[in-house]
Every structure is written in C-alpha cells, then in structure tokens.
Amino acid sequence: MTVAVQEIGAAEPQGPRLRRVLAAIEPSFLELMQWDQTARRLIFPVDHVQLGGESCRVRGCRKTSFKFAMAHQLCDTCNEHWLRSGQSVDDFLATATRTWRYIGKDACRVSACPRPCKSNREPFCYAHLHQQRVSGLSVEQFVRRPGVVALPSFGICQVRSCDRQKDYERTSYCMAHRNRRATERRSGSRVDEETWKGTASPVTITGEISLLGLPELLAAEVVFGLQERNRSGAKTKDHSLRPLVNTARRQQAGSLAEIDLTGLTRLQHQLVATFSASIDRIGASPETERFKDAWDLSVFGLGGSLRFTGISQPWLREAAKEWAVQDLLLHRGPRVYSTVQGGLRSLGKLSESLWLHRDDHGIDPSRLGRPDIVAFLHRAAFLQDEGDLSVDGRHKLVTKCRQVLRRMRSLGLSGPGRPLAGLPNDFVFRDEDIPDEPEDSEAGKDLPAEVMQQLCSHLDALDAIAPPFVRTAVELIIDTGRRPQEISRLPWDCLTADDDGSPVLVYDNHKSHRRQRRLPIAAATAALITKQQNVVRARFPDTPAGDLALLPTQMRNPHGAKSIGEGLISAWHRAWVTGLPEFHISVTVDTDGRRATEQILFDKARIFLYAYRHSYAQRHADA
Structure with a gap:
C-alpha cells in the first residue's frame, strides 16, 4: 500500500509548522498504521511489540489483551467473565464464546446492505431484523433466502468524528451517538447541537483511533509524535492515546500546544511532552540548538537536556554555552548531561551572587573584579552556615566555578568579540579561595x-x-x-x-x-x-x-x-x-x-x- 503523506494535511492551507511536520512523517509508518485518508483512522497492528497486544483467546472476541500474565491473554471484559465463572482458564476457553456486549462497527449480515446491524446477537439492520423475525428463519437461512436484498443507506452520522452509518432515516446520528446525546440531555447538558457535533468523541473500537474532525495540524502532530515515540522504543497502546485525542477534540484545540492538560493523567502529560519535543527537534542540529537557553541533547546524540536559564547575565550565559559545547565532548556514559549541568548550577550560584550584591546585577563584565569573587566566597560560606550547602557541597561549588572559569579562558572566550571580552584579569579564583575538603569522606561507609x-x-x-x-x-x-x-x-x-x-x-x-x-x-x-x-x-x-x-x-x-x-x-x-x-x-x-x-x-x-x-x-x- 502506498500512502501519500501530504494527504494528512490536504484539507487545509498549510502553514510552515504543518508543512514541516508533514515532511517528517514517513510513508512506511503510515503503511504500518494502515492510514486511510478518507477514514482518517490509525489502526494499531495487533502483532507489533510496541503498538499492539495479544488478541483475546475467547472465540468471537475482537478485543486485545495487554495483561499477559494476570489475565491469561484475555481482554478485561472476558477476564471478568472468567473470574465470575469459577472455572479454570482452560475449561472457560473450551466453552466460552463472545456473546456479551462488544464495541465494534458491523454492517447488516445481508449481502451488500450498508445499514448497521442491531447487535452481535441480532446481526441485521432493523428492517431485515423484522423480516427475519417474521420469517422464523435462522440467521444463516435468512441470508440465503431468495428475495432478501440490500437496502439503501440512511447516510453517515453527522458527528464529525464519526463515520458510522445511521440506523434511521429521520435522525442525525448513528445509534451510539443518538443514545449518547439523549443521555447527556437528560443529565442537563446545554451544549448546542452544532458544537456537540464537532466535539463529541467517536465510538471506541479496539485497536483504532479516529482523527476525523481534528484540525490538520493537530492530526499531523499526533501521527508524527506517535511515529517518533515508536522509533524511540516506547510502547504506546491505542487505549493510552485515545483519551488525549478525545480531550483535544472536546476542547477544539488546534494543536498540541493548545490542549489544556488540567485533569489529565500523568501518561497524557507525558504523551504531549514527548510528541511536542519530537516536533521541536525537526530540522534541529547542534548548530541551531546551541543558541537556545534550553538544549535538547538528543540533537547532540546524547540523552537528557541542559538549561541555562539559571544564569542571569547575558555574557556569562553565552560563555556557559560555549563551555558546555566543548565539555560535552569530554564525558562518556548515559548521564553526561548531569555532569555538565553540575557545572551550570555552579555558574548559576555565581550569577546569583553577582545579581544580589552588585548595583548593575553583574550585567557589565568589564566592571567586575576581585571583590566580586570575594563576595561570592562569603555567600558560599553563608549558605553553608544556613544549612543550604554541606561542607562538601561548598568545596565542590567553589572548585567547579574555578575549573569552569579557567576552562573558559583557555578556550579564548576572553578575546575580542567573545563573551568574556573586557572581563578583568583579577576576576579569578585563587588556590587559597578553595574551602578545605572534608576529611576522608569515604571513611565509615562500609557495612559491618x-x-x-x-x-x-x-x-x-x-x-x-x-x-x-x-x-x-x-x-x-x-x-x-x-x-x-x-x-x-x-x-x-x-x-x-x-x-x-x-x-x-x-x-x-x-x-x-x-x-x-x-x-x-x-x-x-x-x-x-x-x-x-x-x-x-x-x-x-x-x-x-x-x-x-x-x-x-x-x-x-x-x-x-x-x-x-x-x-x-x-x-x-x-x-x-x-x-x-x-x-x-x-x-x-x-x-x-x-x-x-x-x-x-x-x-x-x-x-x-x-x-x-x-x-x-x-x-x-x-x-
């Protein structure tokens, strides 16, 4: 199946963000999700390690089990029926057939009849069901009866997220949405008809998520975010993503950034965060990332992030970025960001000291000198006395500041046109400035x-x-x-x-x-x-x-x-x-x-x- 990526956003004028997201969606991912532009539906592959699950083992059940060990590969509903039966799993599976209520979308059993069936037990549209009951024939006998022919469609449900057939001519909705609308009205809902048509969620179908009715940008963001989350190795099941999509539809959000996350679960917050971060990375490179005040280190091939927002002075913040670019190359392991961020936290404490004790808040580097270093040392001692720093913490803070400033100068950052240009030579830490290191911090750490x-x-x-x-x-x-x-x-x-x-x-x-x-x-x-x-x-x-x-x-x-x-x-x-x-x-x-x-x-x-x-x-x- 060949899928045109541009079809996702074909219905609306494409702004730069939409064009950027569409260009990053891979046709192979759309094929994996069986994307259909008309239905605008993502179908999660059942046998996929990250996106799918195991099919329920009960005959006739179309749901998926995500609780392999606890539910014996049964969906939640069938698992409840098994628990109530008091039987062993094998005995239950030997006799069980899914006859209880299920969520799906089936047409009438009469060949080519587009009208929806009433239920799993009564698999005919209302007209054919009446005929079958009058005839006294079984389901299989009735569908083979001469003269039983398909009937014309009543049209599609007018809820914009729904593509189900209506079951009556004089109604605007499919049976599920008609019943839902009636229930909400009885509960006192005053949402007008047109608003409700645009915000009502579709009927849930296991393994599927409908993007019908969503703005093109939001739909593209969801597809791309899911693609990148799948690439990262994360598991994303349809029941995890569906509540977020339905919330966005109900709020009439135009993009991920417009979704109000109040009341959503931690997982929904994570999905928005990871989807948004993936979109922000489109077209990013170390050359573009290094000018930001918050770095996504995946752009550098590393994990985590770096934040420079704790450094108030522009010159010191820019110097910190130059230092960080170089320092990232010196460390190995999965927590490089933690090591470098430690240096940035130390600079943040120095920045805080300059901001507090100087009239100009340390904005002009040419006006700084030895007294500013002394003021910082006194503040570090004060923080230790107040209990905000340990003895070891104070030692490491001053040591790290000296190390970073020395490294900045060795990188030539004090030259003309560089961030530290004009910084006096006496704005430097001396050996005697370093607080005493705690005695034998390793002593006594072994266990008796x-x-x-x-x-x-x-x-x-x-x-x-x-x-x-x-x-x-x-x-x-x-x-x-x-x-x-x-x-x-x-x-x-x-x-x-x-x-x-x-x-x-x-x-x-x-x-x-x-x-x-x-x-x-x-x-x-x-x-x-x-x-x-x-x-x-x-x-x-x-x-x-x-x-x-x-x-x-x-x-x-x-x-x-x-x-x-x-x-x-x-x-x-x-x-x-x-x-x-x-x-x-x-x-x-x-x-x-x-x-x-x-x-x-x-x-x-x-x-x-x-x-x-x-x-x-x-x-x-x-x-």
Missing part, C-alpha cells in the same frame, strides 16, 4: 559484617516487592564490589573464564573510561549471571546475543538492548531496606570495670548501594 549477614538473609523480601532482575543486580553489586552503574550496564555476554576455567566478569569502568576490565568471581556469582542470561535469552530470542543487555530495562526496549538505570535499582533497594526489620550490631562496653556486649541500633540510612563497594574493599583489605 553483622549488617551484611542480616541483609543477605532477607533477600527473599526483595523478590516480594521488586522485579527479579533487581535482586540479581543487588547480589552482583554485593558479590563483586563494582559500582552500581557498572553492574546496571553489563552486557549479556559479560561472563568468561580464565585459562584454568575459573569464572571472570568482564565489565567497563565508565568513570575512568577503561573498557573490558576483568574481575575473578566466585562460582555462585557466575551461576547468578548464567541464570539471568537464560531469562533474557528467553525474553528476547530474536536479538543477537552481542546486542543484549544482561539487565534490560522494561521501558522503551523492544529488543532488549537497553540496560536498566542505576537509579531504578537504587529506588527498589531503598524501598526494600526501609521495609526490613531494624538492624542491630554488637558492641563491647565497659561498665564499672565489667565488660559486656550490647546490641545497638544501626542507621538504615547508611545502607545504600555504594556502601557494598566499600564493604567489598574492606573485606579484601582484611583478608
């Missing part, structure tokens, strides 16, 4: 052996609240002492052996940019890895092993190539630790010359993922 024993004895409780891969990740961190990020990003084929056959873990040290590091591990740890490999292989049988992650995320990951984030492991770990009984450790006390052992409470806040790394190091140091 008693606490480790208690944690390991309660690992089953982690299984009870979190997906199985979380326990696997936590056990690997405990056993290997690797950083949480290093474990979360392990490839599927991370296990190998030494020459003597002893198991070895192969991992990447992302912090130091050292790849393919080798760590001898215990046989029990190797067994944990092989068990997880089998789980992943069974879940993604068609993905090459070299592309798989050992701990694949469940989000936007149809092929198993994306790893879980360390933040997810940390969140589940914190929930697990919080729910465990109190931890106690033994200490020896001396009371009146008599030594005794007492149990004291151990603070759960000290049990975090990185503490296992310190505990691993301490165990090996003591060995």
Whole structure:
C-alpha cells in the first residue's frame, strides 16, 4: 500500500509548522498504521511489540489483551467473565464464546446492505431484523433466502468524528451517538447541537483511533509524535492515546500546544511532552540548538537536556554555552548531561551572587573584579552556615566555578568579540579561595559484617516487592564490589573464564573510561549471571546475543538492548531496606570495670548501594 503523506494535511492551507511536520512523517509508518485518508483512522497492528497486544483467546472476541500474565491473554471484559465463572482458564476457553456486549462497527449480515446491524446477537439492520423475525428463519437461512436484498443507506452520522452509518432515516446520528446525546440531555447538558457535533468523541473500537474532525495540524502532530515515540522504543497502546485525542477534540484545540492538560493523567502529560519535543527537534542540529537557553541533547546524540536559564547575565550565559559545547565532548556514559549541568548550577550560584550584591546585577563584565569573587566566597560560606550547602557541597561549588572559569579562558572566550571580552584579569579564583575538603569522606561507609549477614538473609523480601532482575543486580553489586552503574550496564555476554576455567566478569569502568576490565568471581556469582542470561535469552530470542543487555530495562526496549538505570535499582533497594526489620550490631562496653556486649541500633540510612563497594574493599583489605 502506498500512502501519500501530504494527504494528512490536504484539507487545509498549510502553514510552515504543518508543512514541516508533514515532511517528517514517513510513508512506511503510515503503511504500518494502515492510514486511510478518507477514514482518517490509525489502526494499531495487533502483532507489533510496541503498538499492539495479544488478541483475546475467547472465540468471537475482537478485543486485545495487554495483561499477559494476570489475565491469561484475555481482554478485561472476558477476564471478568472468567473470574465470575469459577472455572479454570482452560475449561472457560473450551466453552466460552463472545456473546456479551462488544464495541465494534458491523454492517447488516445481508449481502451488500450498508445499514448497521442491531447487535452481535441480532446481526441485521432493523428492517431485515423484522423480516427475519417474521420469517422464523435462522440467521444463516435468512441470508440465503431468495428475495432478501440490500437496502439503501440512511447516510453517515453527522458527528464529525464519526463515520458510522445511521440506523434511521429521520435522525442525525448513528445509534451510539443518538443514545449518547439523549443521555447527556437528560443529565442537563446545554451544549448546542452544532458544537456537540464537532466535539463529541467517536465510538471506541479496539485497536483504532479516529482523527476525523481534528484540525490538520493537530492530526499531523499526533501521527508524527506517535511515529517518533515508536522509533524511540516506547510502547504506546491505542487505549493510552485515545483519551488525549478525545480531550483535544472536546476542547477544539488546534494543536498540541493548545490542549489544556488540567485533569489529565500523568501518561497524557507525558504523551504531549514527548510528541511536542519530537516536533521541536525537526530540522534541529547542534548548530541551531546551541543558541537556545534550553538544549535538547538528543540533537547532540546524547540523552537528557541542559538549561541555562539559571544564569542571569547575558555574557556569562553565552560563555556557559560555549563551555558546555566543548565539555560535552569530554564525558562518556548515559548521564553526561548531569555532569555538565553540575557545572551550570555552579555558574548559576555565581550569577546569583553577582545579581544580589552588585548595583548593575553583574550585567557589565568589564566592571567586575576581585571583590566580586570575594563576595561570592562569603555567600558560599553563608549558605553553608544556613544549612543550604554541606561542607562538601561548598568545596565542590567553589572548585567547579574555578575549573569552569579557567576552562573558559583557555578556550579564548576572553578575546575580542567573545563573551568574556573586557572581563578583568583579577576576576579569578585563587588556590587559597578553595574551602578545605572534608576529611576522608569515604571513611565509615562500609557495612559491618553483622549488617551484611542480616541483609543477605532477607533477600527473599526483595523478590516480594521488586522485579527479579533487581535482586540479581543487588547480589552482583554485593558479590563483586563494582559500582552500581557498572553492574546496571553489563552486557549479556559479560561472563568468561580464565585459562584454568575459573569464572571472570568482564565489565567497563565508565568513570575512568577503561573498557573490558576483568574481575575473578566466585562460582555462585557466575551461576547468578548464567541464570539471568537464560531469562533474557528467553525474553528476547530474536536479538543477537552481542546486542543484549544482561539487565534490560522494561521501558522503551523492544529488543532488549537497553540496560536498566542505576537509579531504578537504587529506588527498589531503598524501598526494600526501609521495609526490613531494624538492624542491630554488637558492641563491647565497659561498665564499672565489667565488660559486656550490647546490641545497638544501626542507621538504615547508611545502607545504600555504594556502601557494598566499600564493604567489598574492606573485606579484601582484611583478608
């Protein structure tokens, strides 16, 4: 099927935004969604990993199941009937046929008759149904009866989002919309007829979304947004997108930007945000993005975003952009944005200080000097005294500001015509300006052996609240002492052996940019890895092993190539630790010359993922 992309916006004059969006919609995606310009309907492919679901197993049911494990591949309605039946799933499926109410759109069973049937049980239009009842014939006998012929159509429902046939001549609507309009009137609705025709939502059909009645720009934005969300690996089901489309129609919004999101679910907010972000990226490049005050780092081939809005002075903001472009190249890993944004936050604190203590708010760089650096240092000390900065936070703030300003000067940003032009040479941080670093911030972060024993004895409780891969990740961190990020990003084929056959873990040290590091591990740890490999292989049988992650995320990951984030492991770990009984450790006390052992409470806040790394190091140091 060949689909003309321009047809989506053919009915209205095309503004620049509409033309840009239409040009970015791929014909192959329209073919995937079976786009029909006349029906203006998106049909979600049932067998698609991200867009579809499993067909309900009940005979005659046309709905889709999205709850594979819980509903035994039954749709919600059939699942409820099964639960009420008291039967086993197999016994229920052996006898069940979908005869209860369903949502669909079927024509009369008489050949070529365009009029809608009354129901699934009575599959004729009203005229033919009357004839069939009078004849006393079965459905199959009646449709084969000589003289039974198709009747002319009564026309299409006048609700602009609907393409269903009317079932009576003297009505404006199909049966569903006629009943809905009557119900709303009885409930006191005062919406006039023409407005209602333009804002009423279509009748829901499983696996389909109608864009009839939507402005061309909004329809194109929805199609393109869905295309890009699908490209990203995210799952989007028809029942997730439909409420947003119906809300936009009811509000008569002309584009995504005009939709009032009040009262919508978190998912609807996410859809608007991701669709809008995708549209904003059309035609974007690093050359265009770098002039904005908020950067979408996908344009740079990275994740996340950068914001420069916390820097008030134009010269400092422009210098920060020049620095950020260069600094993005110096870091690796999925959280590059976090590292660079840390530098921008430090500059934001410097900007705040200039704004507060200078009459000109620091707008003119040529008027700055050493006193402004001193004022910033005093403010950092004040923030620490007020509890807004820790000792370590103050040290890092000043250190980062010095580092960034030095880097800006080394990049030539103080030259003629550059952002720092005219900035005096004494606007600089000296070595003595750096606050003392906290003493041995790593000390005391290892966990006592008693606490480790208690944690390991309660690992089953982690299984009870979190997906199985979380326990696997936590056990690997405990056993290997690797950083949480290093474990979360392990490839599927991370296990190998030494020459003597002893198991070895192969991992990447992302912090130091050292790849393919080798760590001898215990046989029990190797067994944990092989068990997880089998789980992943069974879940993604068609993905090459070299592309798989050992701990694949469940989000936007149809092929198993994306790893879980360390933040997810940390969140589940914190929930697990919080729910465990109190931890106690033994200490020896001396009371009146008599030594005794007492149990004291151990603070759960000290049990975090990185503490296992310190505990691993301490165990090996003591060995």
